[in-house]
Amino acid sequence: MEESQRARSHTVTTTASSFAENFSTTSSSFAYDREFLRTVPGLLIVAEIVLGLLVWTLIAGTEYFRVPAFGWVMFVAVFYWVLTVFFLIVYITMTYTRIPQVPWTTVGLGFNGSAFLLYLSAAVVDASSVSPEKDSHNFNSWAASSFFAFLVTICYAGNTYFSFVAWRARTTQ
Numbered sequence: 001m002e003e004s005q006r007a008r009s010h011t012v013t014t015t016a017s018s019f020a021e022n023f024s025t026t027s028s029s030f031a032y033d034r035e036f037l038r039t040v041p042g043l044l045i046v047a048e049i050v051l052g053l054l055v056w057t058l059i060a061g062t063e064y065f066r067v068p069a070f071g072w073v074m075f076v077a078v079f080y081w082v083l084t085v086f087f088l089i090v091y092i093t094m095t096y097t098r099i100p101q102v103p104w105t106t107v108g109l110g111f112n113g114s115a116f117l118l119y120l121s122a123a124v125v126d127a128s129s130v131s132p133e134k135d136s137h138n139f140n141s142w143a144a145s146s147f148f149a150f151l152v153t154i155c156y157a158g159n160t161y162f163s164f165v166a167w168r169a170r171t172t173q
Helices: 002-009 018-023 034-038 040-060 069-092 104-129 138-171
Strands: none
Touching: 034 040, 034 069, 040 069, 040 104, 040 138, 069 104, 069 138, 104 138
């Protein structure tokens, strides 16, 4: 009798909205898509993260504040690096399957398309702002960051293509 009384005293009855129910998990296991990193979009995302990290660390290690244009390059590089890491986590953990209200193909297309365009502008600004300075390591770092910025731009262009193909296939169904 005492055990049933104790069990009832710890029972809490709540009502959940449909929004919260959609976010609840049906199992306690953590979803992980190991195969995603073996796909071309997965490899491109990893390349975007590695090369993007090189872009902003090569610039951040210099006196980039002397050239105002590098502020734009830093903003684009760090902003899209953080978002790309976020999307990698979303894809690897298969979070997109748990939040079906979000149009993930459209979000991916918008993200990759904007990353391609803004990284292209940042790469051009980076390349055009590189100038040799006396007794400074800035030139080599800035030139290398410009090279890697163009590589990241190519990676985002590739992911934009794959995102467009996925979006197109989803919208024609």
